[in-house]
Amino acid sequence: MKRSTAQKYDRASMRYDRMEGIIENHFFRRFRHLAVSLAGGKVLEVGVGTGKNLSHYRSGVELTAIDFSPGMLRRAGEKKEQLGMQGVELKEMDIERLSFEDNTFDSVISTFVFCTVPDPVKGLAEVYRVLKPGGRAVFLEHMRSKNPLVNPFLYLMNIFSRILLGTSMVRETQKNIENSGLIILHVRHLLLDIVRLIITEKPGIRIN
Ligand SMILES: C[S@@+](CC[C@H](N)C(=O)[O-])C[C@H]1O[C@@H](n2cnc3c(N)ncnc32)[C@H](O)[C@@H]1O
Numbered sequence: 001m002k003r004s005t006a007q008k009y010d011r012a013s014m015r016y017d018r019m020e021g022i023i024e025n026h027f028f029r030r031f032r033h034l035a036v037s038l039a040g041g042k043v044l045e046v047g048v049g050t051g052k053n054l055s056h057y058r059s060g061v062e063l064t065a066i067d068f069s070p071g072m073l074r075r076a077g078e079k080k081e082q083l084g085m086q087g088v089e090l091k092e093m094d095i096e097r098l099s100f101e102d103n104t105f106d107s108v109i110s111t112f113v114f115c116t117v118p119d120p121v122k123g124l125a126e127v128y129r130v131l132k133p134g135g136r137a138v139f140l141e142h143m144r145s146k147n148p149l150v151n152p153f154l155y156l157m158n159i160f161s162r163i164l165l166g167t168s169m170v171r172e173t174q175k176n177i178e179n180s181g182l183i184i185l186h187v188r189h190l191l192l193d194i195v196r197l198i199i200t201e202k203p204g205i206r207i208n
Contacts, residue, residue: 041106051076133204
């Protein structure tokens with residue numbers, strides 16, 4: 001399951017940016033900016049994909065970005081070069097088994113990732129573990145809607161998205177985040193409530 005999801009993204013990596021073209025330009029780019037502008041200090045981006053968020057980081061941010069698809073990481077590497085982002089580290093790694101010490105990062109960023117992580121509960125537990133107490137995890141994610149008129153479309157799209165990319169259109173990602181132990185500070189609905197910006201904090205006092 002895990003290998004096949006990474007392989008699907010490997011295969012899609014060459015055309016991934018084109019696939020999301022219109023929706024990316026009209027909506028997602030703005031949303032990404034909102035999410036990424038909240039990152040500060042030592043930052044981990046999980047599921048970096050082709051690196052669409054890279055241009056939105058503030059200069060001077062200390063960024064490590066991981067993904068389990070080597071193909072997607074290669075595209076992110078190309079963007080990093082084009083942007084001349086020297087201090088950014090890209091690593092092949094599984095969100096469900098991060099190789100970082102506990103309490104390492106000030107911020108974690110995830111955009112459109114927890115719809116795809118094969119075991120999202122395990123992945124969120126890892127996000128929690130590596131975040132410093134008082135650190136911030138920001139999620140920009142699509143998920144099942146609360147609107148019964150919208151969900152049939154999502155279930156229809158789900159048939160194709162699962163086959164093509166191993167992505168679920170109907171996961172209850174906000175519930176998964178709520179159950180992870182992270183404290184939800186703010187939820188903003190974007191594109192009805194299908195896409196949500198969820199700002200969270202790990203409980204505890206930040207000691208730098
Ligand atoms: C829908 S794409 C989003 C990419 C990027 N975050 C963006 O906003 O464009 C999901 C990404 O998450 C990665 N991913 C999914 N599950 C993962 C896991 N368990 N470990 C690492 N990366 C994972 C996929 O390889 C893919 O690059």
